[in-house]
Amino acid sequence: MIKVGIIGATGYAGGELVRLLLGHRQAEIKWFGSKSYIGQQFSHIYQNMFQLVEEKCLDDNMDELAKQVDVIFTATPQGLCASLLNEDILNKVKVIDLSADYRIKDVETYEQWYGLRHASPQLIEEAVYGLCEVNRESIKNARLIANPGCYPTCSFLSVYPLVKEGIIQTETLIIDAKSGTSGAGRGAKVDNLYCEVNENMKAYSAANHRHTPEIEEQLSYAAGKKVVMNFTPHLVPMNRGILITAYASLKEEMTYEEMKAVYDKYYEKEYFVRVLEKDVYPQTKWVEGSNFVDVNFKIDTRTNRVIMMGAMDNLVKGAAGQAVQNMNLMFGLEESMGLQLVPMFP
Amino acid sequence: MIKVGIIGATGYAGGELVRLLLGHRQAEIKWFGSKSYIGQQFSHIYQNMFQLVEEKCLDDNMDELAKQVDVIFTATPQGLCASLLNEDILNKVKVIDLSADYRIKDVETYEQWYGLRHASPQLIEEAVYGLCEVNRESIKNARLIANPGCYPTCSFLSVYPLVKEGIIQTETLIIDAKSGTSGAGRGAKVDNLYCEVNENMKAYSAANHRHTPEIEEQLSYAAGKKVVMNFTPHLVPMNRGILITAYASLKEEMTYEEMKAVYDKYYEKEYFVRVLEKDVYPQTKWVEGSNFVDVNFKIDTRTNRVIMMGAMDNLVKGAAGQAVQNMNLMFGLEESMGLQLVPMFP
Amino acid sequence: MIKVGIIGATGYAGGELVRLLLGHRQAEIKWFGSKSYIGQQFSHIYQNMFQLVEEKCLDDNMDELAKQVDVIFTATPQGLCASLLNEDILNKVKVIDLSADYRIKDVETYEQWYGLRHASPQLIEEAVYGLCEVNRESIKNARLIANPGCYPTCSFLSVYPLVKEGIIQTETLIIDAKSGTSGAGRGAKVDNLYCEVNENMKAYSAANHRHTPEIEEQLSYAAGKKVVMNFTPHLVPMNRGILITAYASLKEEMTYEEMKAVYDKYYEKEYFVRVLEKDVYPQTKWVEGSNFVDVNFKIDTRTNRVIMMGAMDNLVKGAAGQAVQNMNLMFGLEESMGLQLVPMFP
Amino acid sequence: MIKVGIIGATGYAGGELVRLLLGHRQAEIKWFGSKSYIGQQFSHIYQNMFQLVEEKCLDDNMDELAKQVDVIFTATPQGLCASLLNEDILNKVKVIDLSADYRIKDVETYEQWYGLRHASPQLIEEAVYGLCEVNRESIKNARLIANPGCYPTCSFLSVYPLVKEGIIQTETLIIDAKSGTSGAGRGAKVDNLYCEVNENMKAYSAANHRHTPEIEEQLSYAAGKKVVMNFTPHLVPMNRGILITAYASLKEEMTYEEMKAVYDKYYEKEYFVRVLEKDVYPQTKWVEGSNFVDVNFKIDTRTNRVIMMGAMDNLVKGAAGQAVQNMNLMFGLEESMGLQLVPMFP
Structure with a gap:
């Protein structure tokens, strides 16, 4: 049994980690950390866990945690994990950080964005x-995982094969992203009230969303050269789900079958990435509650562009699910253990 | 491995059966029956099942099915199961009928409603x-199960302890029920279009909903005398979930602790029925995707009434989940096998 | 032109007042009071008003307001209006209070609840x-109006004719109410976040909601004797709308036509109360954005009860619309001026 | 009084026409045409109109209509208006066609798409x-108006100033559009059921949506050269609203102030187009129920692109509202008559 500690267990990503780990036969949660709710029953904060979790919330004591558990998940605001972590702790325990603190290699870029x-x-x-489909081998031996952001995971996997194979002109890449509201977290803000979000849709952080450099860095590795692109997120009146619509010009004409073969080359053996059939476009509801990413593409011969699409549950593959997938790899377990969840529809 | 056949696999309840049985380690679906989609890939109808179900939809041939499988689930419109079933089939295979055909003992009442x-x-x-919490022992030896309706399951379990113990005046019982839209099925009707249901709420079938005699019959068994009550369902803009608010006058004054003890007497050992803590009221989201029913009550000393509440996922405990729970009992498996699903929140 | 001042203009009821008064040809808003946003452009708080309202938010200075305007609307938390108001102000200006401060005649009851x-x-x-349909004549000469609560307005109008005519046994009356989320206000609370409300439904404040004594007082006037009843509100995932389902036992048997005549007696000439046709039940969407209350009833001969139903937009007839209706009466204008809004569907 | 006939009065756009015309002091609806509901009370189809519309639905007899009314609105499926209309009718009556039949000048393009x-x-x-902001003068003298599509109206107005002034490279233009579900009409289809749309989002008709040539034609007039672009619509779980996010490369660097001046040049005097303040992005809820289009833009200096945004109510400015605006112009009335509706929030 892997002993697990969670710091930030009462945010939406933390709550989802609890949901997934309760169904994982090789993991056991030993520490429900939540600075805001110390001393309160975890199941009073998440009543869905009533009679499933008996524990109370504890503080963020990472040193103590390092002694008691095998792996720590940090599902906390930016900066917190970086401020608590050190070599000493990493010598004792594996850490999977769901915040952005270790995702960007260039510290100046991180500090600026x-x-x-x-x-x-x-x-x-x-x-x-920790994008398992790409860095699987390095993850197996890692002490510290930077668990990818929700938008970056779905954006990257939607366009990766065509970038990697040099099929699109990366300087024309535009990613238009749509997210359910759980991505905004559980903080009490007027902007996230039911009445403000329901029957409404908007773009936000156009041209300056923090996930931009993360996506660009990963795409640059794939392309073998610097990628700069547009990324525009939108808020959608639904709880869960990210939908990506990405656009890029093709370097040369290509048939559907040729492009399908490229996607299949990368994803045929990937359990969690499903390349849909021709003209079937991803829908967020088809992956809800699961660790799947559904992708597909459409070639527009009129404009010589390709439209790349992806759908994912932001709290699963975009956060807690991918974190568990990373844990499985780090501890030598079957990669999909505890994650073979059938999407819930409707 | 139990071999399973489903008739009506492409309705919402049928789709949910598939979702649950895919995660059940002792069951295997051998027949995806769907009159409307014969010959089509099941996963083309429910794209959430892409790469999880490879089979095509088959017809409603119950005789053939009886030879091939151990249990048949019928998730079909009223009347169909009754028209296909006979002694010969029941000699070969167990049947769990999710329609209302065998729920009501008095055939005249059935035919009238x-x-x-x-x-x-x-x-x-x-x-x-097939209400497992009440008829557990009979279910174990049954050949034919009448799987309870969604409203009846939640209504009954919310009020059962107080009716059974003779604490309320049953002639004052009023059940005000609210349901998500999946309860209306997947048929293409204007009334169930997104734009008609969203931002809207209404009562329907007041005083004449078909689940009324089913609830009354079961309550009558519990009370040991005929129960006649009011039942009013409402349509709520959400996919899943039933919420029950029931009212009745108390025979005599009672404290919270006394009444809590009554609920505990019946549900303390029931895994799927959770009696919430004092003044914590059931919410449909806290049970979504799971087989739980959350119940609670509030005594109103001003009016000498008790308000009984229950929340449930109509497609799980209200249909497919309870059907699997019945299957488990009929085949001598652990009752909760494949059903220990953590509710998904948010 | 009536000069209008609003205290609490940036809450949901305040914002709705602004929407309605902008379309009122005899009223002009002179003061947008909002303690939380003093000095900010009103249209920065409610961007729907961009280019329609140029004014900035001002403070709650009621003395100053009394000099500048003809009528003050207070759409503020309980207690504020009572703390600011005095004889001196009432000598200068009419006041329509949307809070509960002056709704309950018995001050002890108010203070307790x-x-x-x-x-x-x-x-x-x-x-x-200020329930115009009942107190029309007194309103015309009033200096101070206690604008009715949202639940009380819809509850009362749904059951009023049968209570007034002594047709139901008032001691059996139960009101099960369902409300959209705007009723909870614009305060930033976790419970009202999109992800907590969406795909969810719950009862709250069962047996102790503050609108209970208000409804009881008004029903008592109608009945000519003390009415005590059950009132249970529920939160529904929609922005606007209240739906009432009320139950009571009949004193004696009655036909549909007889009861319809009773409803018509009270509402035939009321523009804003629509008695629907037989077996057509109120839906909140059919009144959204308008000042209408749709009501209907169903007699259940099996239980000798009547089910009374009503639907209303909580921000219009339940708050701002009724306030404007009161203003019209107080200033001798046509009662429906500025309120002949066609409900928006879908 | 302008006498109005509506063909297709029971679709969502037709229903919205009725809503708007009921509030128009110079127009009177004489004919509620609806092939599907001939002989039925209009208010039985749209219960929001109960007691507001007493008329029954009539057939599609355009010849008869031409004798009785001054203007006919056709809110019908593609092809119907074209099949009914002729010179004779146009000699007697003005026609505003809400379908696509007369929008595209090149008949081959129309027939192909x-x-x-x-x-x-x-x-x-x-x-x-009939895009009033662009073709105002021609509209005044027209007999036949091709009322613009919903996506084209919002797409065009969002990018028009920059295309017209030659600021963007039109060959780089990409329009990513999101629409509420009323755009899909009131037909009973499984894809538009509540449970299929709620908690879901998807792209559809990528690279081949029928509104593409309409947008391209209008942009080509503005640009003075042929424009070919990408247009991808998405279905969003909300009733009303279209949100446009458009991307294009700038011909040369430009400051915010310079670009703002370009937008203001075209829209400063346009009542229905609101250019929002810096960094305030359009939200569909801020225009719901109104004839406004809110637009704004963001320059991304990293990629030398501009992101253009627009929000609109698809049933108002995208259909019925713009149709009434056209009627006003054709009959010499104030352009905004009956359309000065304050957006409803929340």
């Missing part, structure tokens, strides 16, 4: 970017 | 009403 | 309960 | 494309 001073830059180099 | 002629009244007597 | 000390109990007697 | 044979191609040349 996040407006924060990074408290442990010396650990960035070692951290492995 | 459903406006149908019952095609196999001789089988009604044998059928066991 | 609201947990507040009433700061100006001497004004309660004079205040007229 | 719509898969229909055009039944009255001789009338196409005369028809005026």
